[in-house]
Structure formats: structure tokens, C-alpha cells
Amino acid sequence: MYRVLHRDGMAKRGELVTVHGTVQTPVFMNVGTVAAIKGAVSSVDLAGIGTQVELCNTYHLHVRPGDTVVKQMGGLQKFMHWDKPILTDSGGFQVFSLAKLRKIKEEGVSFNSHVDGRKIFMGPEESMQIQSNLGSTIAMAFDECPPSTAEKDYIRQSVERTTRWLLRCKDEMARLNSLPDTVNPSQMLFGINQGGIYEDIRIEHAKQIAELDLPGYAVGGLAVGESHEEMYRILDAVVPYLPLEKPVYLMGVGTPANILEGVARGVDFFDCVYPTRNGRHGHAYTNRGRLNLKNERYKTDDRPIEEGCDCPACRNHSRAYIRHLLVAGEMLGLRLMVLHNLRFYNRMMEEIREAIEQNRYAAYMREKLDGFARGPEE
Amino acid sequence: MYRVLHRDGMAKRGELVTVHGTVQTPVFMNVGTVAAIKGAVSSVDLAGIGTQVELCNTYHLHVRPGDTVVKQMGGLQKFMHWDKPILTDSGGFQVFSLAKLRKIKEEGVSFNSHVDGRKIFMGPEESMQIQSNLGSTIAMAFDECPPSTAEKDYIRQSVERTTRWLLRCKDEMARLNSLPDTVNPSQMLFGINQGGIYEDIRIEHAKQIAELDLPGYAVGGLAVGESHEEMYRILDAVVPYLPLEKPVYLMGVGTPANILEGVARGVDFFDCVYPTRNGRHGHAYTNRGRLNLKNERYKTDDRPIEEGCDCPACRNHSRAYIRHLLVAGEMLGLRLMVLHNLRFYNRMMEEIREAIEQNRYAAYMREKLDGFARGPEE
Numbered sequence: 001m002y003r004v005l006h007r008d009g010m011a012k013r014g015e016l017v018t019v020h021g022t023v024q025t026p027v028f029m030n031v032g033t034v035a036a037i038k039g040a041v042s043s044v045d046l047a048g049i050g051t052q053v054e055l056c057n058t059y060h061l062h063v064r065p066g067d068t069v070v071k072q073m074g075g076l077q078k079f080m081h082w083d084k085p086i087l088t089d090s091g092g093f094q095v096f097s098l099a100k101l102r103k104i105k106e107e108g109v110s111f112n113s114h115v116d117g118r119k120i121f122m123g124p125e126e127s128m129q130i131q132s133n134l135g136s137t138i139a140m141a142f143d144e145c146p147p148s149t150a151e152k153d154y155i156r157q158s159v160e161r162t163t164r165w166l167l168r169c170k171d172e173m174a175r176l177n178s179l180p181d182t183v184n185p186s187q188m189l190f191g192i193n194q195g196g197i198y199e200d201i202r203i204e205h206a207k208q209i210a211e212l213d214l215p216g217y218a219v220g221g222l223a224v225g226e227s228h229e230e231m232y233r234i235l236d237a238v239v240p241y242l243p244l245e246k247p248v249y250l251m252g253v254g255t256p257a258n259i260l261e262g263v264a265r266g267v268d269f270f271d272c273v274y275p276t277r278n279g280r281h282g283h284a285y286t287n288r289g290r291l292n293l294k295n296e297r298y299k300t301d302d303r304p305i306e307e308g309c310d311c312p313a314c315r316n317h318s319r320a321y322i323r324h325l326l327v328a329g330e331m332l333g334l335r336l337m338v339l340h341n342l343r344f345y346n347r348m349m350e351e352i353r354e355a356i357e358q359n360r361y362a363a364y365m366r367e368k369l370d371g372f373a374r375g376p377e378e
Numbered sequence: 379m380y381r382v383l384h385r386d387g388m389a390k391r392g393e394l395v396t397v398h399g400t401v402q403t404p405v406f407m408n409v410g411t412v413a414a415i416k417g418a419v420s421s422v423d424l425a426g427i428g429t430q431v432e433l434c435n436t437y438h439l440h441v442r443p444g445d446t447v448v449k450q451m452g453g454l455q456k457f458m459h460w461d462k463p464i465l466t467d468s469g470g471f472q473v474f475s476l477a478k479l480r481k482i483k484e485e486g487v488s489f490n491s492h493v494d495g496r497k498i499f500m501g502p503e504e505s506m507q508i509q510s511n512l513g514s515t516i517a518m519a520f521d522e523c524p525p526s527t528a529e530k531d532y533i534r535q536s537v538e539r540t541t542r543w544l545l546r547c548k549d550e551m552a553r554l555n556s557l558p559d560t561v562n563p564s565q566m567l568f569g570i571n572q573g574g575i576y577e578d579i580r581i582e583h584a585k586q587i588a589e590l591d592l593p594g595y596a597v598g599g600l601a602v603g604e605s606h607e608e609m610y611r612i613l614d615a616v617v618p619y620l621p622l623e624k625p626v627y628l629m630g631v632g633t634p635a636n637i638l639e640g641v642a643r644g645v646d647f648f649d650c651v652y653p654t655r656n657g658r659h660g661h662a663y664t665n666r667g668r669l670n671l672k673n674e675r676y677k678t679d680d681r682p683i684e685e686g687c688d689c690p691a692c693r694n695h696s697r698a699y700i701r702h703l704l705v706a707g708e709m710l711g712l713r714l715m716v717l718h719n720l721r722f723y724n725r726m727m728e729e730i731r732e733a734i735e736q737n738r739y740a741a742y743m744r745e746k747l748d749g750f751a752r753g754p755e756e
Contacts, residue, residue, distance in 0.1 A: 035702065040418035040709035044694055065677065065702040072678050073698055081694045299443065300450050316422055316459045320451055324413065324443040331418035331709055 001188070001215055002247045006357055010239070010266045013356040016216070016247050019186040020077065020085045020137045025247060025268035026352050028259065028345045029055040029087055031276060034064065035080045038276050039338030040331060043082035049311060049339060050346040053085045053137075055271045058130050059094035059122075063115050067133035075135030075183035087271075088136035090127045090169075090192075093220075093252075096145040104144065106161065124168035128189075132176040135183025138216065141169045143192045145221055155196040159205050162194050166209060190216040190249060197230050199237040206241035217242045218249040218269075228258065235265040256285060256348060257372060260365045263352055275341035280334045282326045285344040287371045291319075293337065298323040311343035312336070379566070379593055380625045384735055388617070388644045391734040394594070394625050397564040398455065398463045398515045403625060403646035404730050406637065406723045407433040407465055409654060412442065413458045416654050417716030418709060421460035427689060427717060428724040431463045431515075433649045436508050437472035437500075441493050445511035453513025453561035465649075466514035468505045468547075468570075471598075471630075474523040482522065484539065502546035506567075510554040513561025516594065519547045521570045523599055533574040537583050540572050544587060568594040568627060575608050577615040584619035595620045596627040596647075606636065613643040634663065634726060635750060638743045641730055653719035658712045660704045663722040665749045669697075671715065676701040689721035690714070 006013040014025040030037060030051045037046065037054075046054060056076060061067055073079045076086050095102065095109050103110045108123020122130075127142035143162040146155055173189045176182055191209040195202035209217065219238060222231045235250070242248055249269035250262045259270050275285065282294040286306040291298075293305070304314035305322065313322060313336035325333030348368075355364035384391040392403040408415060408429045415424065415432075424432060434454060439445055451457045454464050470487075473480065477489035477498075486501020500508075505520035521540040524533055551567045554560055569587040573580035587595065597616060600609045613628070620626055627647035628640045637648050653663065660672040664684040669676075671683070682692035683700065691700060691714035703711030726746075733742035 034706045034708060035699070036706075036708045036710040038709065040713040042690075042694070042710055042714070044690070060706075064706050065698075069678055069698070069702075073680060073696070079696075079699055079702075081699070300447055302451060312420075312422070316420070318451070318457075320443075320447070321413070321457055321459070324447075324457075328412045328414075328438075328442050330412060330414045331416065331712070332414045332420055334709070335418040335713070336420070 002245065004244065008356045008359045008361040009264065011263050011356045011361045012266055012268060013353055014247060014268055016268075018085050018137045018188065019184065020083065023052050023085055024353060026259075026263045026349055026356075027052050027269055028349045029053040029269060029271040030342050030346075031055045031271055031273050032080070033057045034060045035070075035076060037338065037342070039280055040335045041338050041342070043080050045312075045339065046082070046342075047084075049343040050350065051084070051342065053087055053269075054080070054082055055087045055089065056134070056136065057091075057094060058088045058127065058134065059091035059098070061134060062091065062120075062130050063113050067130045071133040071135065071183055077135065085137040087138040087269075088131045088134055088140065090140040090142040091122055091130065092127070092143050093145050095122055106164075108142075124165040125172045128169055128172040128176055132173070132182060132184075132187060136187065137184070138188045138190055139173060140190050140218065141166045141192050143194055143220060145194075145224075146196065147224075149225070150196060152196075152198055152201075155194075155198060156201055159194050159201055162192070163205065163208055166191050166212065170212060170214070188215040190214060190218050192218045192220040192251070193238060193242070194221045195238075196221060197226050197234060199234065202234060202238040203241050206238050210241065210243050214246070216247040216249060216269075218251050219267075220251045222250065223253045223258070228261075231258070232261055232265065235262065235267070239266045256345070257369055259345075259348070260352070260368055263356075264361065264365060275345050276338050279337035279341040282337065284337060285341050286376065287368070288377060289372045289375045291376055293319060293323050294326050295323075305340050306344075309340065309343065310347075311340045313340040380623065382622065386734045386737045386739040387642065389641050389734045389739045390644055390646060391731055392625060392646055394646075396463050396515045396566065397562065398461065401430050401463055402731060404637075404641045404727055404734075405430050405647055406727045407431040407647060407649040408720050408724075409433045409649055409651050410458070411435045412438045413448075413454060415716065415720070417658055418713045419716050419720070421458050423690075423717065424460070424720075425462075427721040428728065429462070429720065431465055431647075432458070432460055433465045433467065434512070434514065435469070435472060436466045436505065436512065437469035437476070439466075439512060440469065440498075440508045441491050445508045449511040449513065449561055455513065463515040465516040465647075466509045466512050466518065467629075468518040468520040469500055469508065470505070470521050471523050473500055484542075486520075502543040503550045506547055506550040506554055510551070510560060510562075510565060514565065515562070516566045516568055517551060518568050518596065519544045519570050521572055521598060523572075523602075524574065525602075527603070528574060530574075530576055530579070533572075533576060534579055537572050537579055540570070541583065541586055544569050544590065548590060548592070566593040568592060568596050570596045570598040570629070571616060571620070572599045573616075574599060575604050575612060577612065580612060580616040581619050584616050588619065588621050592624070594625040594627060594647075596629050597645075598629045600628065601631045601636070606639075609636070610639055610643065613640065613645070617644045634723070635747055637723075637726070638730070638746055641734075642739065642743060653723050654716050657715035657719040660715065662715060663719050664754065665746070666755060667750045667753045669754055671697060671701050672704050673701075683718050684722075687718065687721065688725075689718045691718040
């Protein structure tokens, strides 16, 4: 289902064929937490800014509107009116970061909903059942996400449990895909490599999960507090132990620079809330770094956020107008910022794919990083 | 610049030729308070849902970003990226409803900004200067908006002052339009009829301002607490005293039923925040009355808000999905609701114009009101 089309150093140009269409990699997935991109951006808008994959959050959708409601509506694709691929996370990350009064056992995790406090239990089987109800294209394995500050001994035990949970996920997903009323009988399961900042644990774990022959593998538990250099070091160490003939997904990453570095180390899939969250705070991504559009200096600036950008904000509106909307607290300002930032990320991925195809990825990356470092033109 | 194309009873089918394009009446103007429709709706979106005129609020734009900023950016049209007609109100209504520590004199009104408390003075000349800086297609006269509960004696004195102010507005607008650096030298000034719920004062005032030969006339000070029947009674009394060869604008009105009744009494222009405000509160307009989309009954309802509606919400999304967005507090829900409601209003105006042209306005209106009264289908 996945094949490498071209390699340029460690950088891969691949494609993943799914039941909902083919994904060209490297790709940045746009995050629509509760089946909607924050900032009033719809699936129809996403189709217009080059989005290939939308990522939705299992935990949030389980809590609201409920995965059984989504199943009754024909699955996430129909519910959101998005016919391209969707990746759902396992819920694990939210369980370990958002939920209160958490209790971890071998069976899974008990916790209280962050919305109404009701008790929820989620283990590998429950996560697969919820993701099966959502009917996403790619489901993620249910794993433990220990804090990056955890002791090495704890990380080792945690990773061993994550491996046992992965086996249960694989079995349960196979069972669910064979049920007659399943939403998406071709739902894929990606495994997740863990091990904190310990290369030996990461590599050992990567070897183990590689043997399960899953359709894809993620590197999880990074970008949670360690330095960028540590993240790159872990990628350097672990990616070579993941199967070359499978896509690699670096979860929750990251800045444009992080993505460029990740691609250089063989990563296919990325996702991050930065373009949406920073957009909502008035920060616009450009090839010359980030602009704070709320700044007084843009009050009468009639240029677009970035010259040559083809997003709906830059095609139609000036910095001055968008600044006015942001300062006046108008939602339209947030929407235009989010559309711009997502288009910036999506277009960078297009450039990345082209650069790899043309064997000039290293030069492209250097030039891009130099531009970010130079900062905005006056 | 305005001509009546057809009459059906008192209902008029007209057109107003402006420097920014021709407006087909009766028309509902979409309210973009601070140069943006609330609910993350852009000028580009408005063009897609049949909006002819956008209304912007002079007071809000004077406070933020400042009318001199808008002038520097080439006027409201360029600032908002909207090349069709714009009507600006005079600021009077906001001065009398929003501002604090108000003091009225013959020269104008002193008050404190609702945003930062700074002292502002606005009289007829200031209102015209601000609207001239904004460069709208149609400027409204600066009038006093006394509370609907005011004594008849106060209303009489207030209306006399409003007449004196109107003369000053007319002179100042003529002067501003002739300046070399004016944004829109063809800016039109509409006069405003006042007089509360007193027919004799209304009629006397209408006769006086009709003599000024302005390009249009508004009926102001209604829909501020009096009953719908009183509003219709005032329209019945006063519209015949406004020039037939000029467009009539009923300010701040109203519900779909109010608009139908207003058209039946010869009104050309309407504006109201209901479709945007009610949309943001989860209320959707349909031909069978209003739906509260937050209601549990829509949780798994896969129909559009209204069958046959061509708005971006109904073309792409179900009631269940929009309900989910509203309950989860996702901005996209508000945007879809506002787009639907504005399209509902704009489409009703299209139907109204067609019904008048075909001499079946009375029957059309009866049928429409019956539908609203029947309530939603289960």
C-alpha cells in the first residue's frame, strides 16, 4: 500500500494508497480536533488549500458527539463531508495529558472526562473500537505516553506494556475490520515507537514492532519538552530500524524547521497544532519567519501577509485589514490567519516533495532555514 | 439614480444606480459592523450568497481602526475587498445606545468611547467627515435617536433639531464631495425620518425632509421597543409622504415577517443583525420558522438545515454535524449558521422581487407568513 518513489539522501518521496485516495509524502496532516479545524475552517476550505489528510482526535470525538453517533452518521468522512484520508490518534495522548484522576493498569487506563467528569475506561480494545466506529483511514495504536522527564526504568517498563498493547490493538483491529457492519473494513493500523530520549530503548522497541508488519510506523513521545537537537538525535538513531518499505510518522511535530529536519531523516507524515494555534494568536508563517500581525507596524500595511502566497487571505486581504480584524476581535481575522498558515505548511510540503524528486533536498532545506533565520523584511 | 421598475399595490420593485454598481430593490443589507460580518464571513463569502449591499457602522470604525486609517487604505471598499455598494450609518444610533456619559447640544453630542473611554464629539459635520473618510456608497444623516418611551414634547423638539442637523449634513456632504482628495466624490446622503410613534410628527417631518431632494430617505427610530403593529401603522402613515421617486429604507428591521410587511408598505432597503446574531446563537431561519440547532433532536439528523437551500452550510453539511460544532463550541458552527441565515434573507429578497414583478406579492407574502407560522417539520 506504501511505496518509496524516490530517495534523496535519507529523505523519502513516497505514496500511500488508501481506500480514501492516495497520499503523496512527505505530507503535513491538518489537525481538526473535534472533526473541524479550529478557526472556522471547513473540509471544503481544506480541499482548496491543498490538504491531503485531516487528523481528528479520538478522545475528543468519543466524548463529543460520541463515536457511536459518528458511526450512525456513516463515519467521520460523511459526518465532516471530507472524502479524503483521515488519521485518528489513539486517544492515548489526550488521556495522558488532558484527563484527570488517571489510573494505569495492564488492561488500560481509567480516567475522568475533561468535559463532564464522567468515568471513562480506555485500553487497546476500546481505542480500536472507537476508531473503528469513527471509520478513519488510519488508526493509531493505543500507547502509554510517559512524561519526558520519567526515569529510564519507568520508560523501559512502559515501552514493554506499549508493545503488549500493540499486539492487542492489532488483533482487535483485525477482528473489527471483519465485522459485517464496520464503517471502514480497510482501516489501517499504525504502530508507535516509544522510549523517551533513550536510544537503546527506542531501537530495541523499533525492532520489535517492525516485525509486526503493520502498514505504517510512528515515532511518538517526542516534541514534549526535550530539545530539538535531542529529537533529531533520536530520529537519526531510530528511523533506520523502522522498515524502509513502510511510511514513518513523526507525531505532533512541529515547526517548519522541525519538519524540514524530519524529512531529512526519512519521515513521511507530520501533524501539529502550530499553524492553527499560532494563527489564532495572530502569528503568521512566512518564508522569512513569523510575523505578529497584531503589531502596530502593520496598521496601514497594504501588502498581503506574504507576496506570492495563493491562500484565501493573501489573495484577497491586506495585512492592515487582517490586523484590524485581530485587534477588533473579529472571528474572520482568525479564520484568515489559520487558512494562511495551513496553506504555508501545505505548500512547503509540495516544495519538499519536488526538491526530493529533483535530488536537491539538502540545498532546498538550507535555503529555507536561512530564510526563516533572516526574519521579516521591513 | 433611483427608479421604480414596477409596482404591485404599495410594494415597489426598484433599482438604485450607484458608483459602485446597481442595487435591485427591495434589498436586505448584510451587517458588517467593523468592516467584517460577525461569524468569520468575508466579503468574498458574501459575493457567493447573493449579497448586494454591505452595511458598516461608522461609530465602530471611527473608534477602531479609525476612519483616517481606512481613508489611507483607499476607503472601505478597498480595505474590505468588497467592490459592491456599502451603506454606512451615521454613528448616531451607537452614540445614543452604546456610549456612556452622553451630552447633547445643538452642535452635536459629546460622549465617551465604549472601547477606551476617551472623549469623542460627534455632530452632523463630524459624522459626514468620518463617513467621507470611509468612502461608503451611501452615507446616512446624523440624527438624534430618542428612546421610544420619550414624551411627545421631547420628540417634537428632537425632530426639529434632527431637521436642522440634516441641513448641516447636506451642506457638509456637498463640501466634502467636492474636495480633491475625497475617497468617493459621488457619495450619496440619505435623510432620516423620525418622530417616534406619533403619526402627526412623522408626517410633518417627512414633508419637510422630502423637500431637500436627497437621493434616498430612511424611516428611523422604529423596532426599538414598540409593537410590530405600531411599526406597521407608522409605515402606513408616513411612507406616502416620502417621495415615490426615491428609495425608502426601514432602518434596523427586522424579522422575515417584518420585512415582508415592510415591502408591502413600499420599503426598498432593510438591514438587521438578526440573521447573524441569531445564527451565532444556534437559531436557523427556514421557510417553516426558526430551528434551534442546539436541540438534542438534531443529534443524528442527516438532513441539511433546509432542503433545497443553496447556502454553503446546506450544500455540504448536515444538521447533526452543525449541531455537534455548536455544542462543541467550534467557530465553524457559527460561520455555517451565519452563512445559512444570510442566504435565507438574501434569497427571500430575490423571491420578493420576483413576486412583485409578477404582480403576486400579496399571495406570496401570505403563503410565506403561513409557512413561518406552521413551524418546523418533525
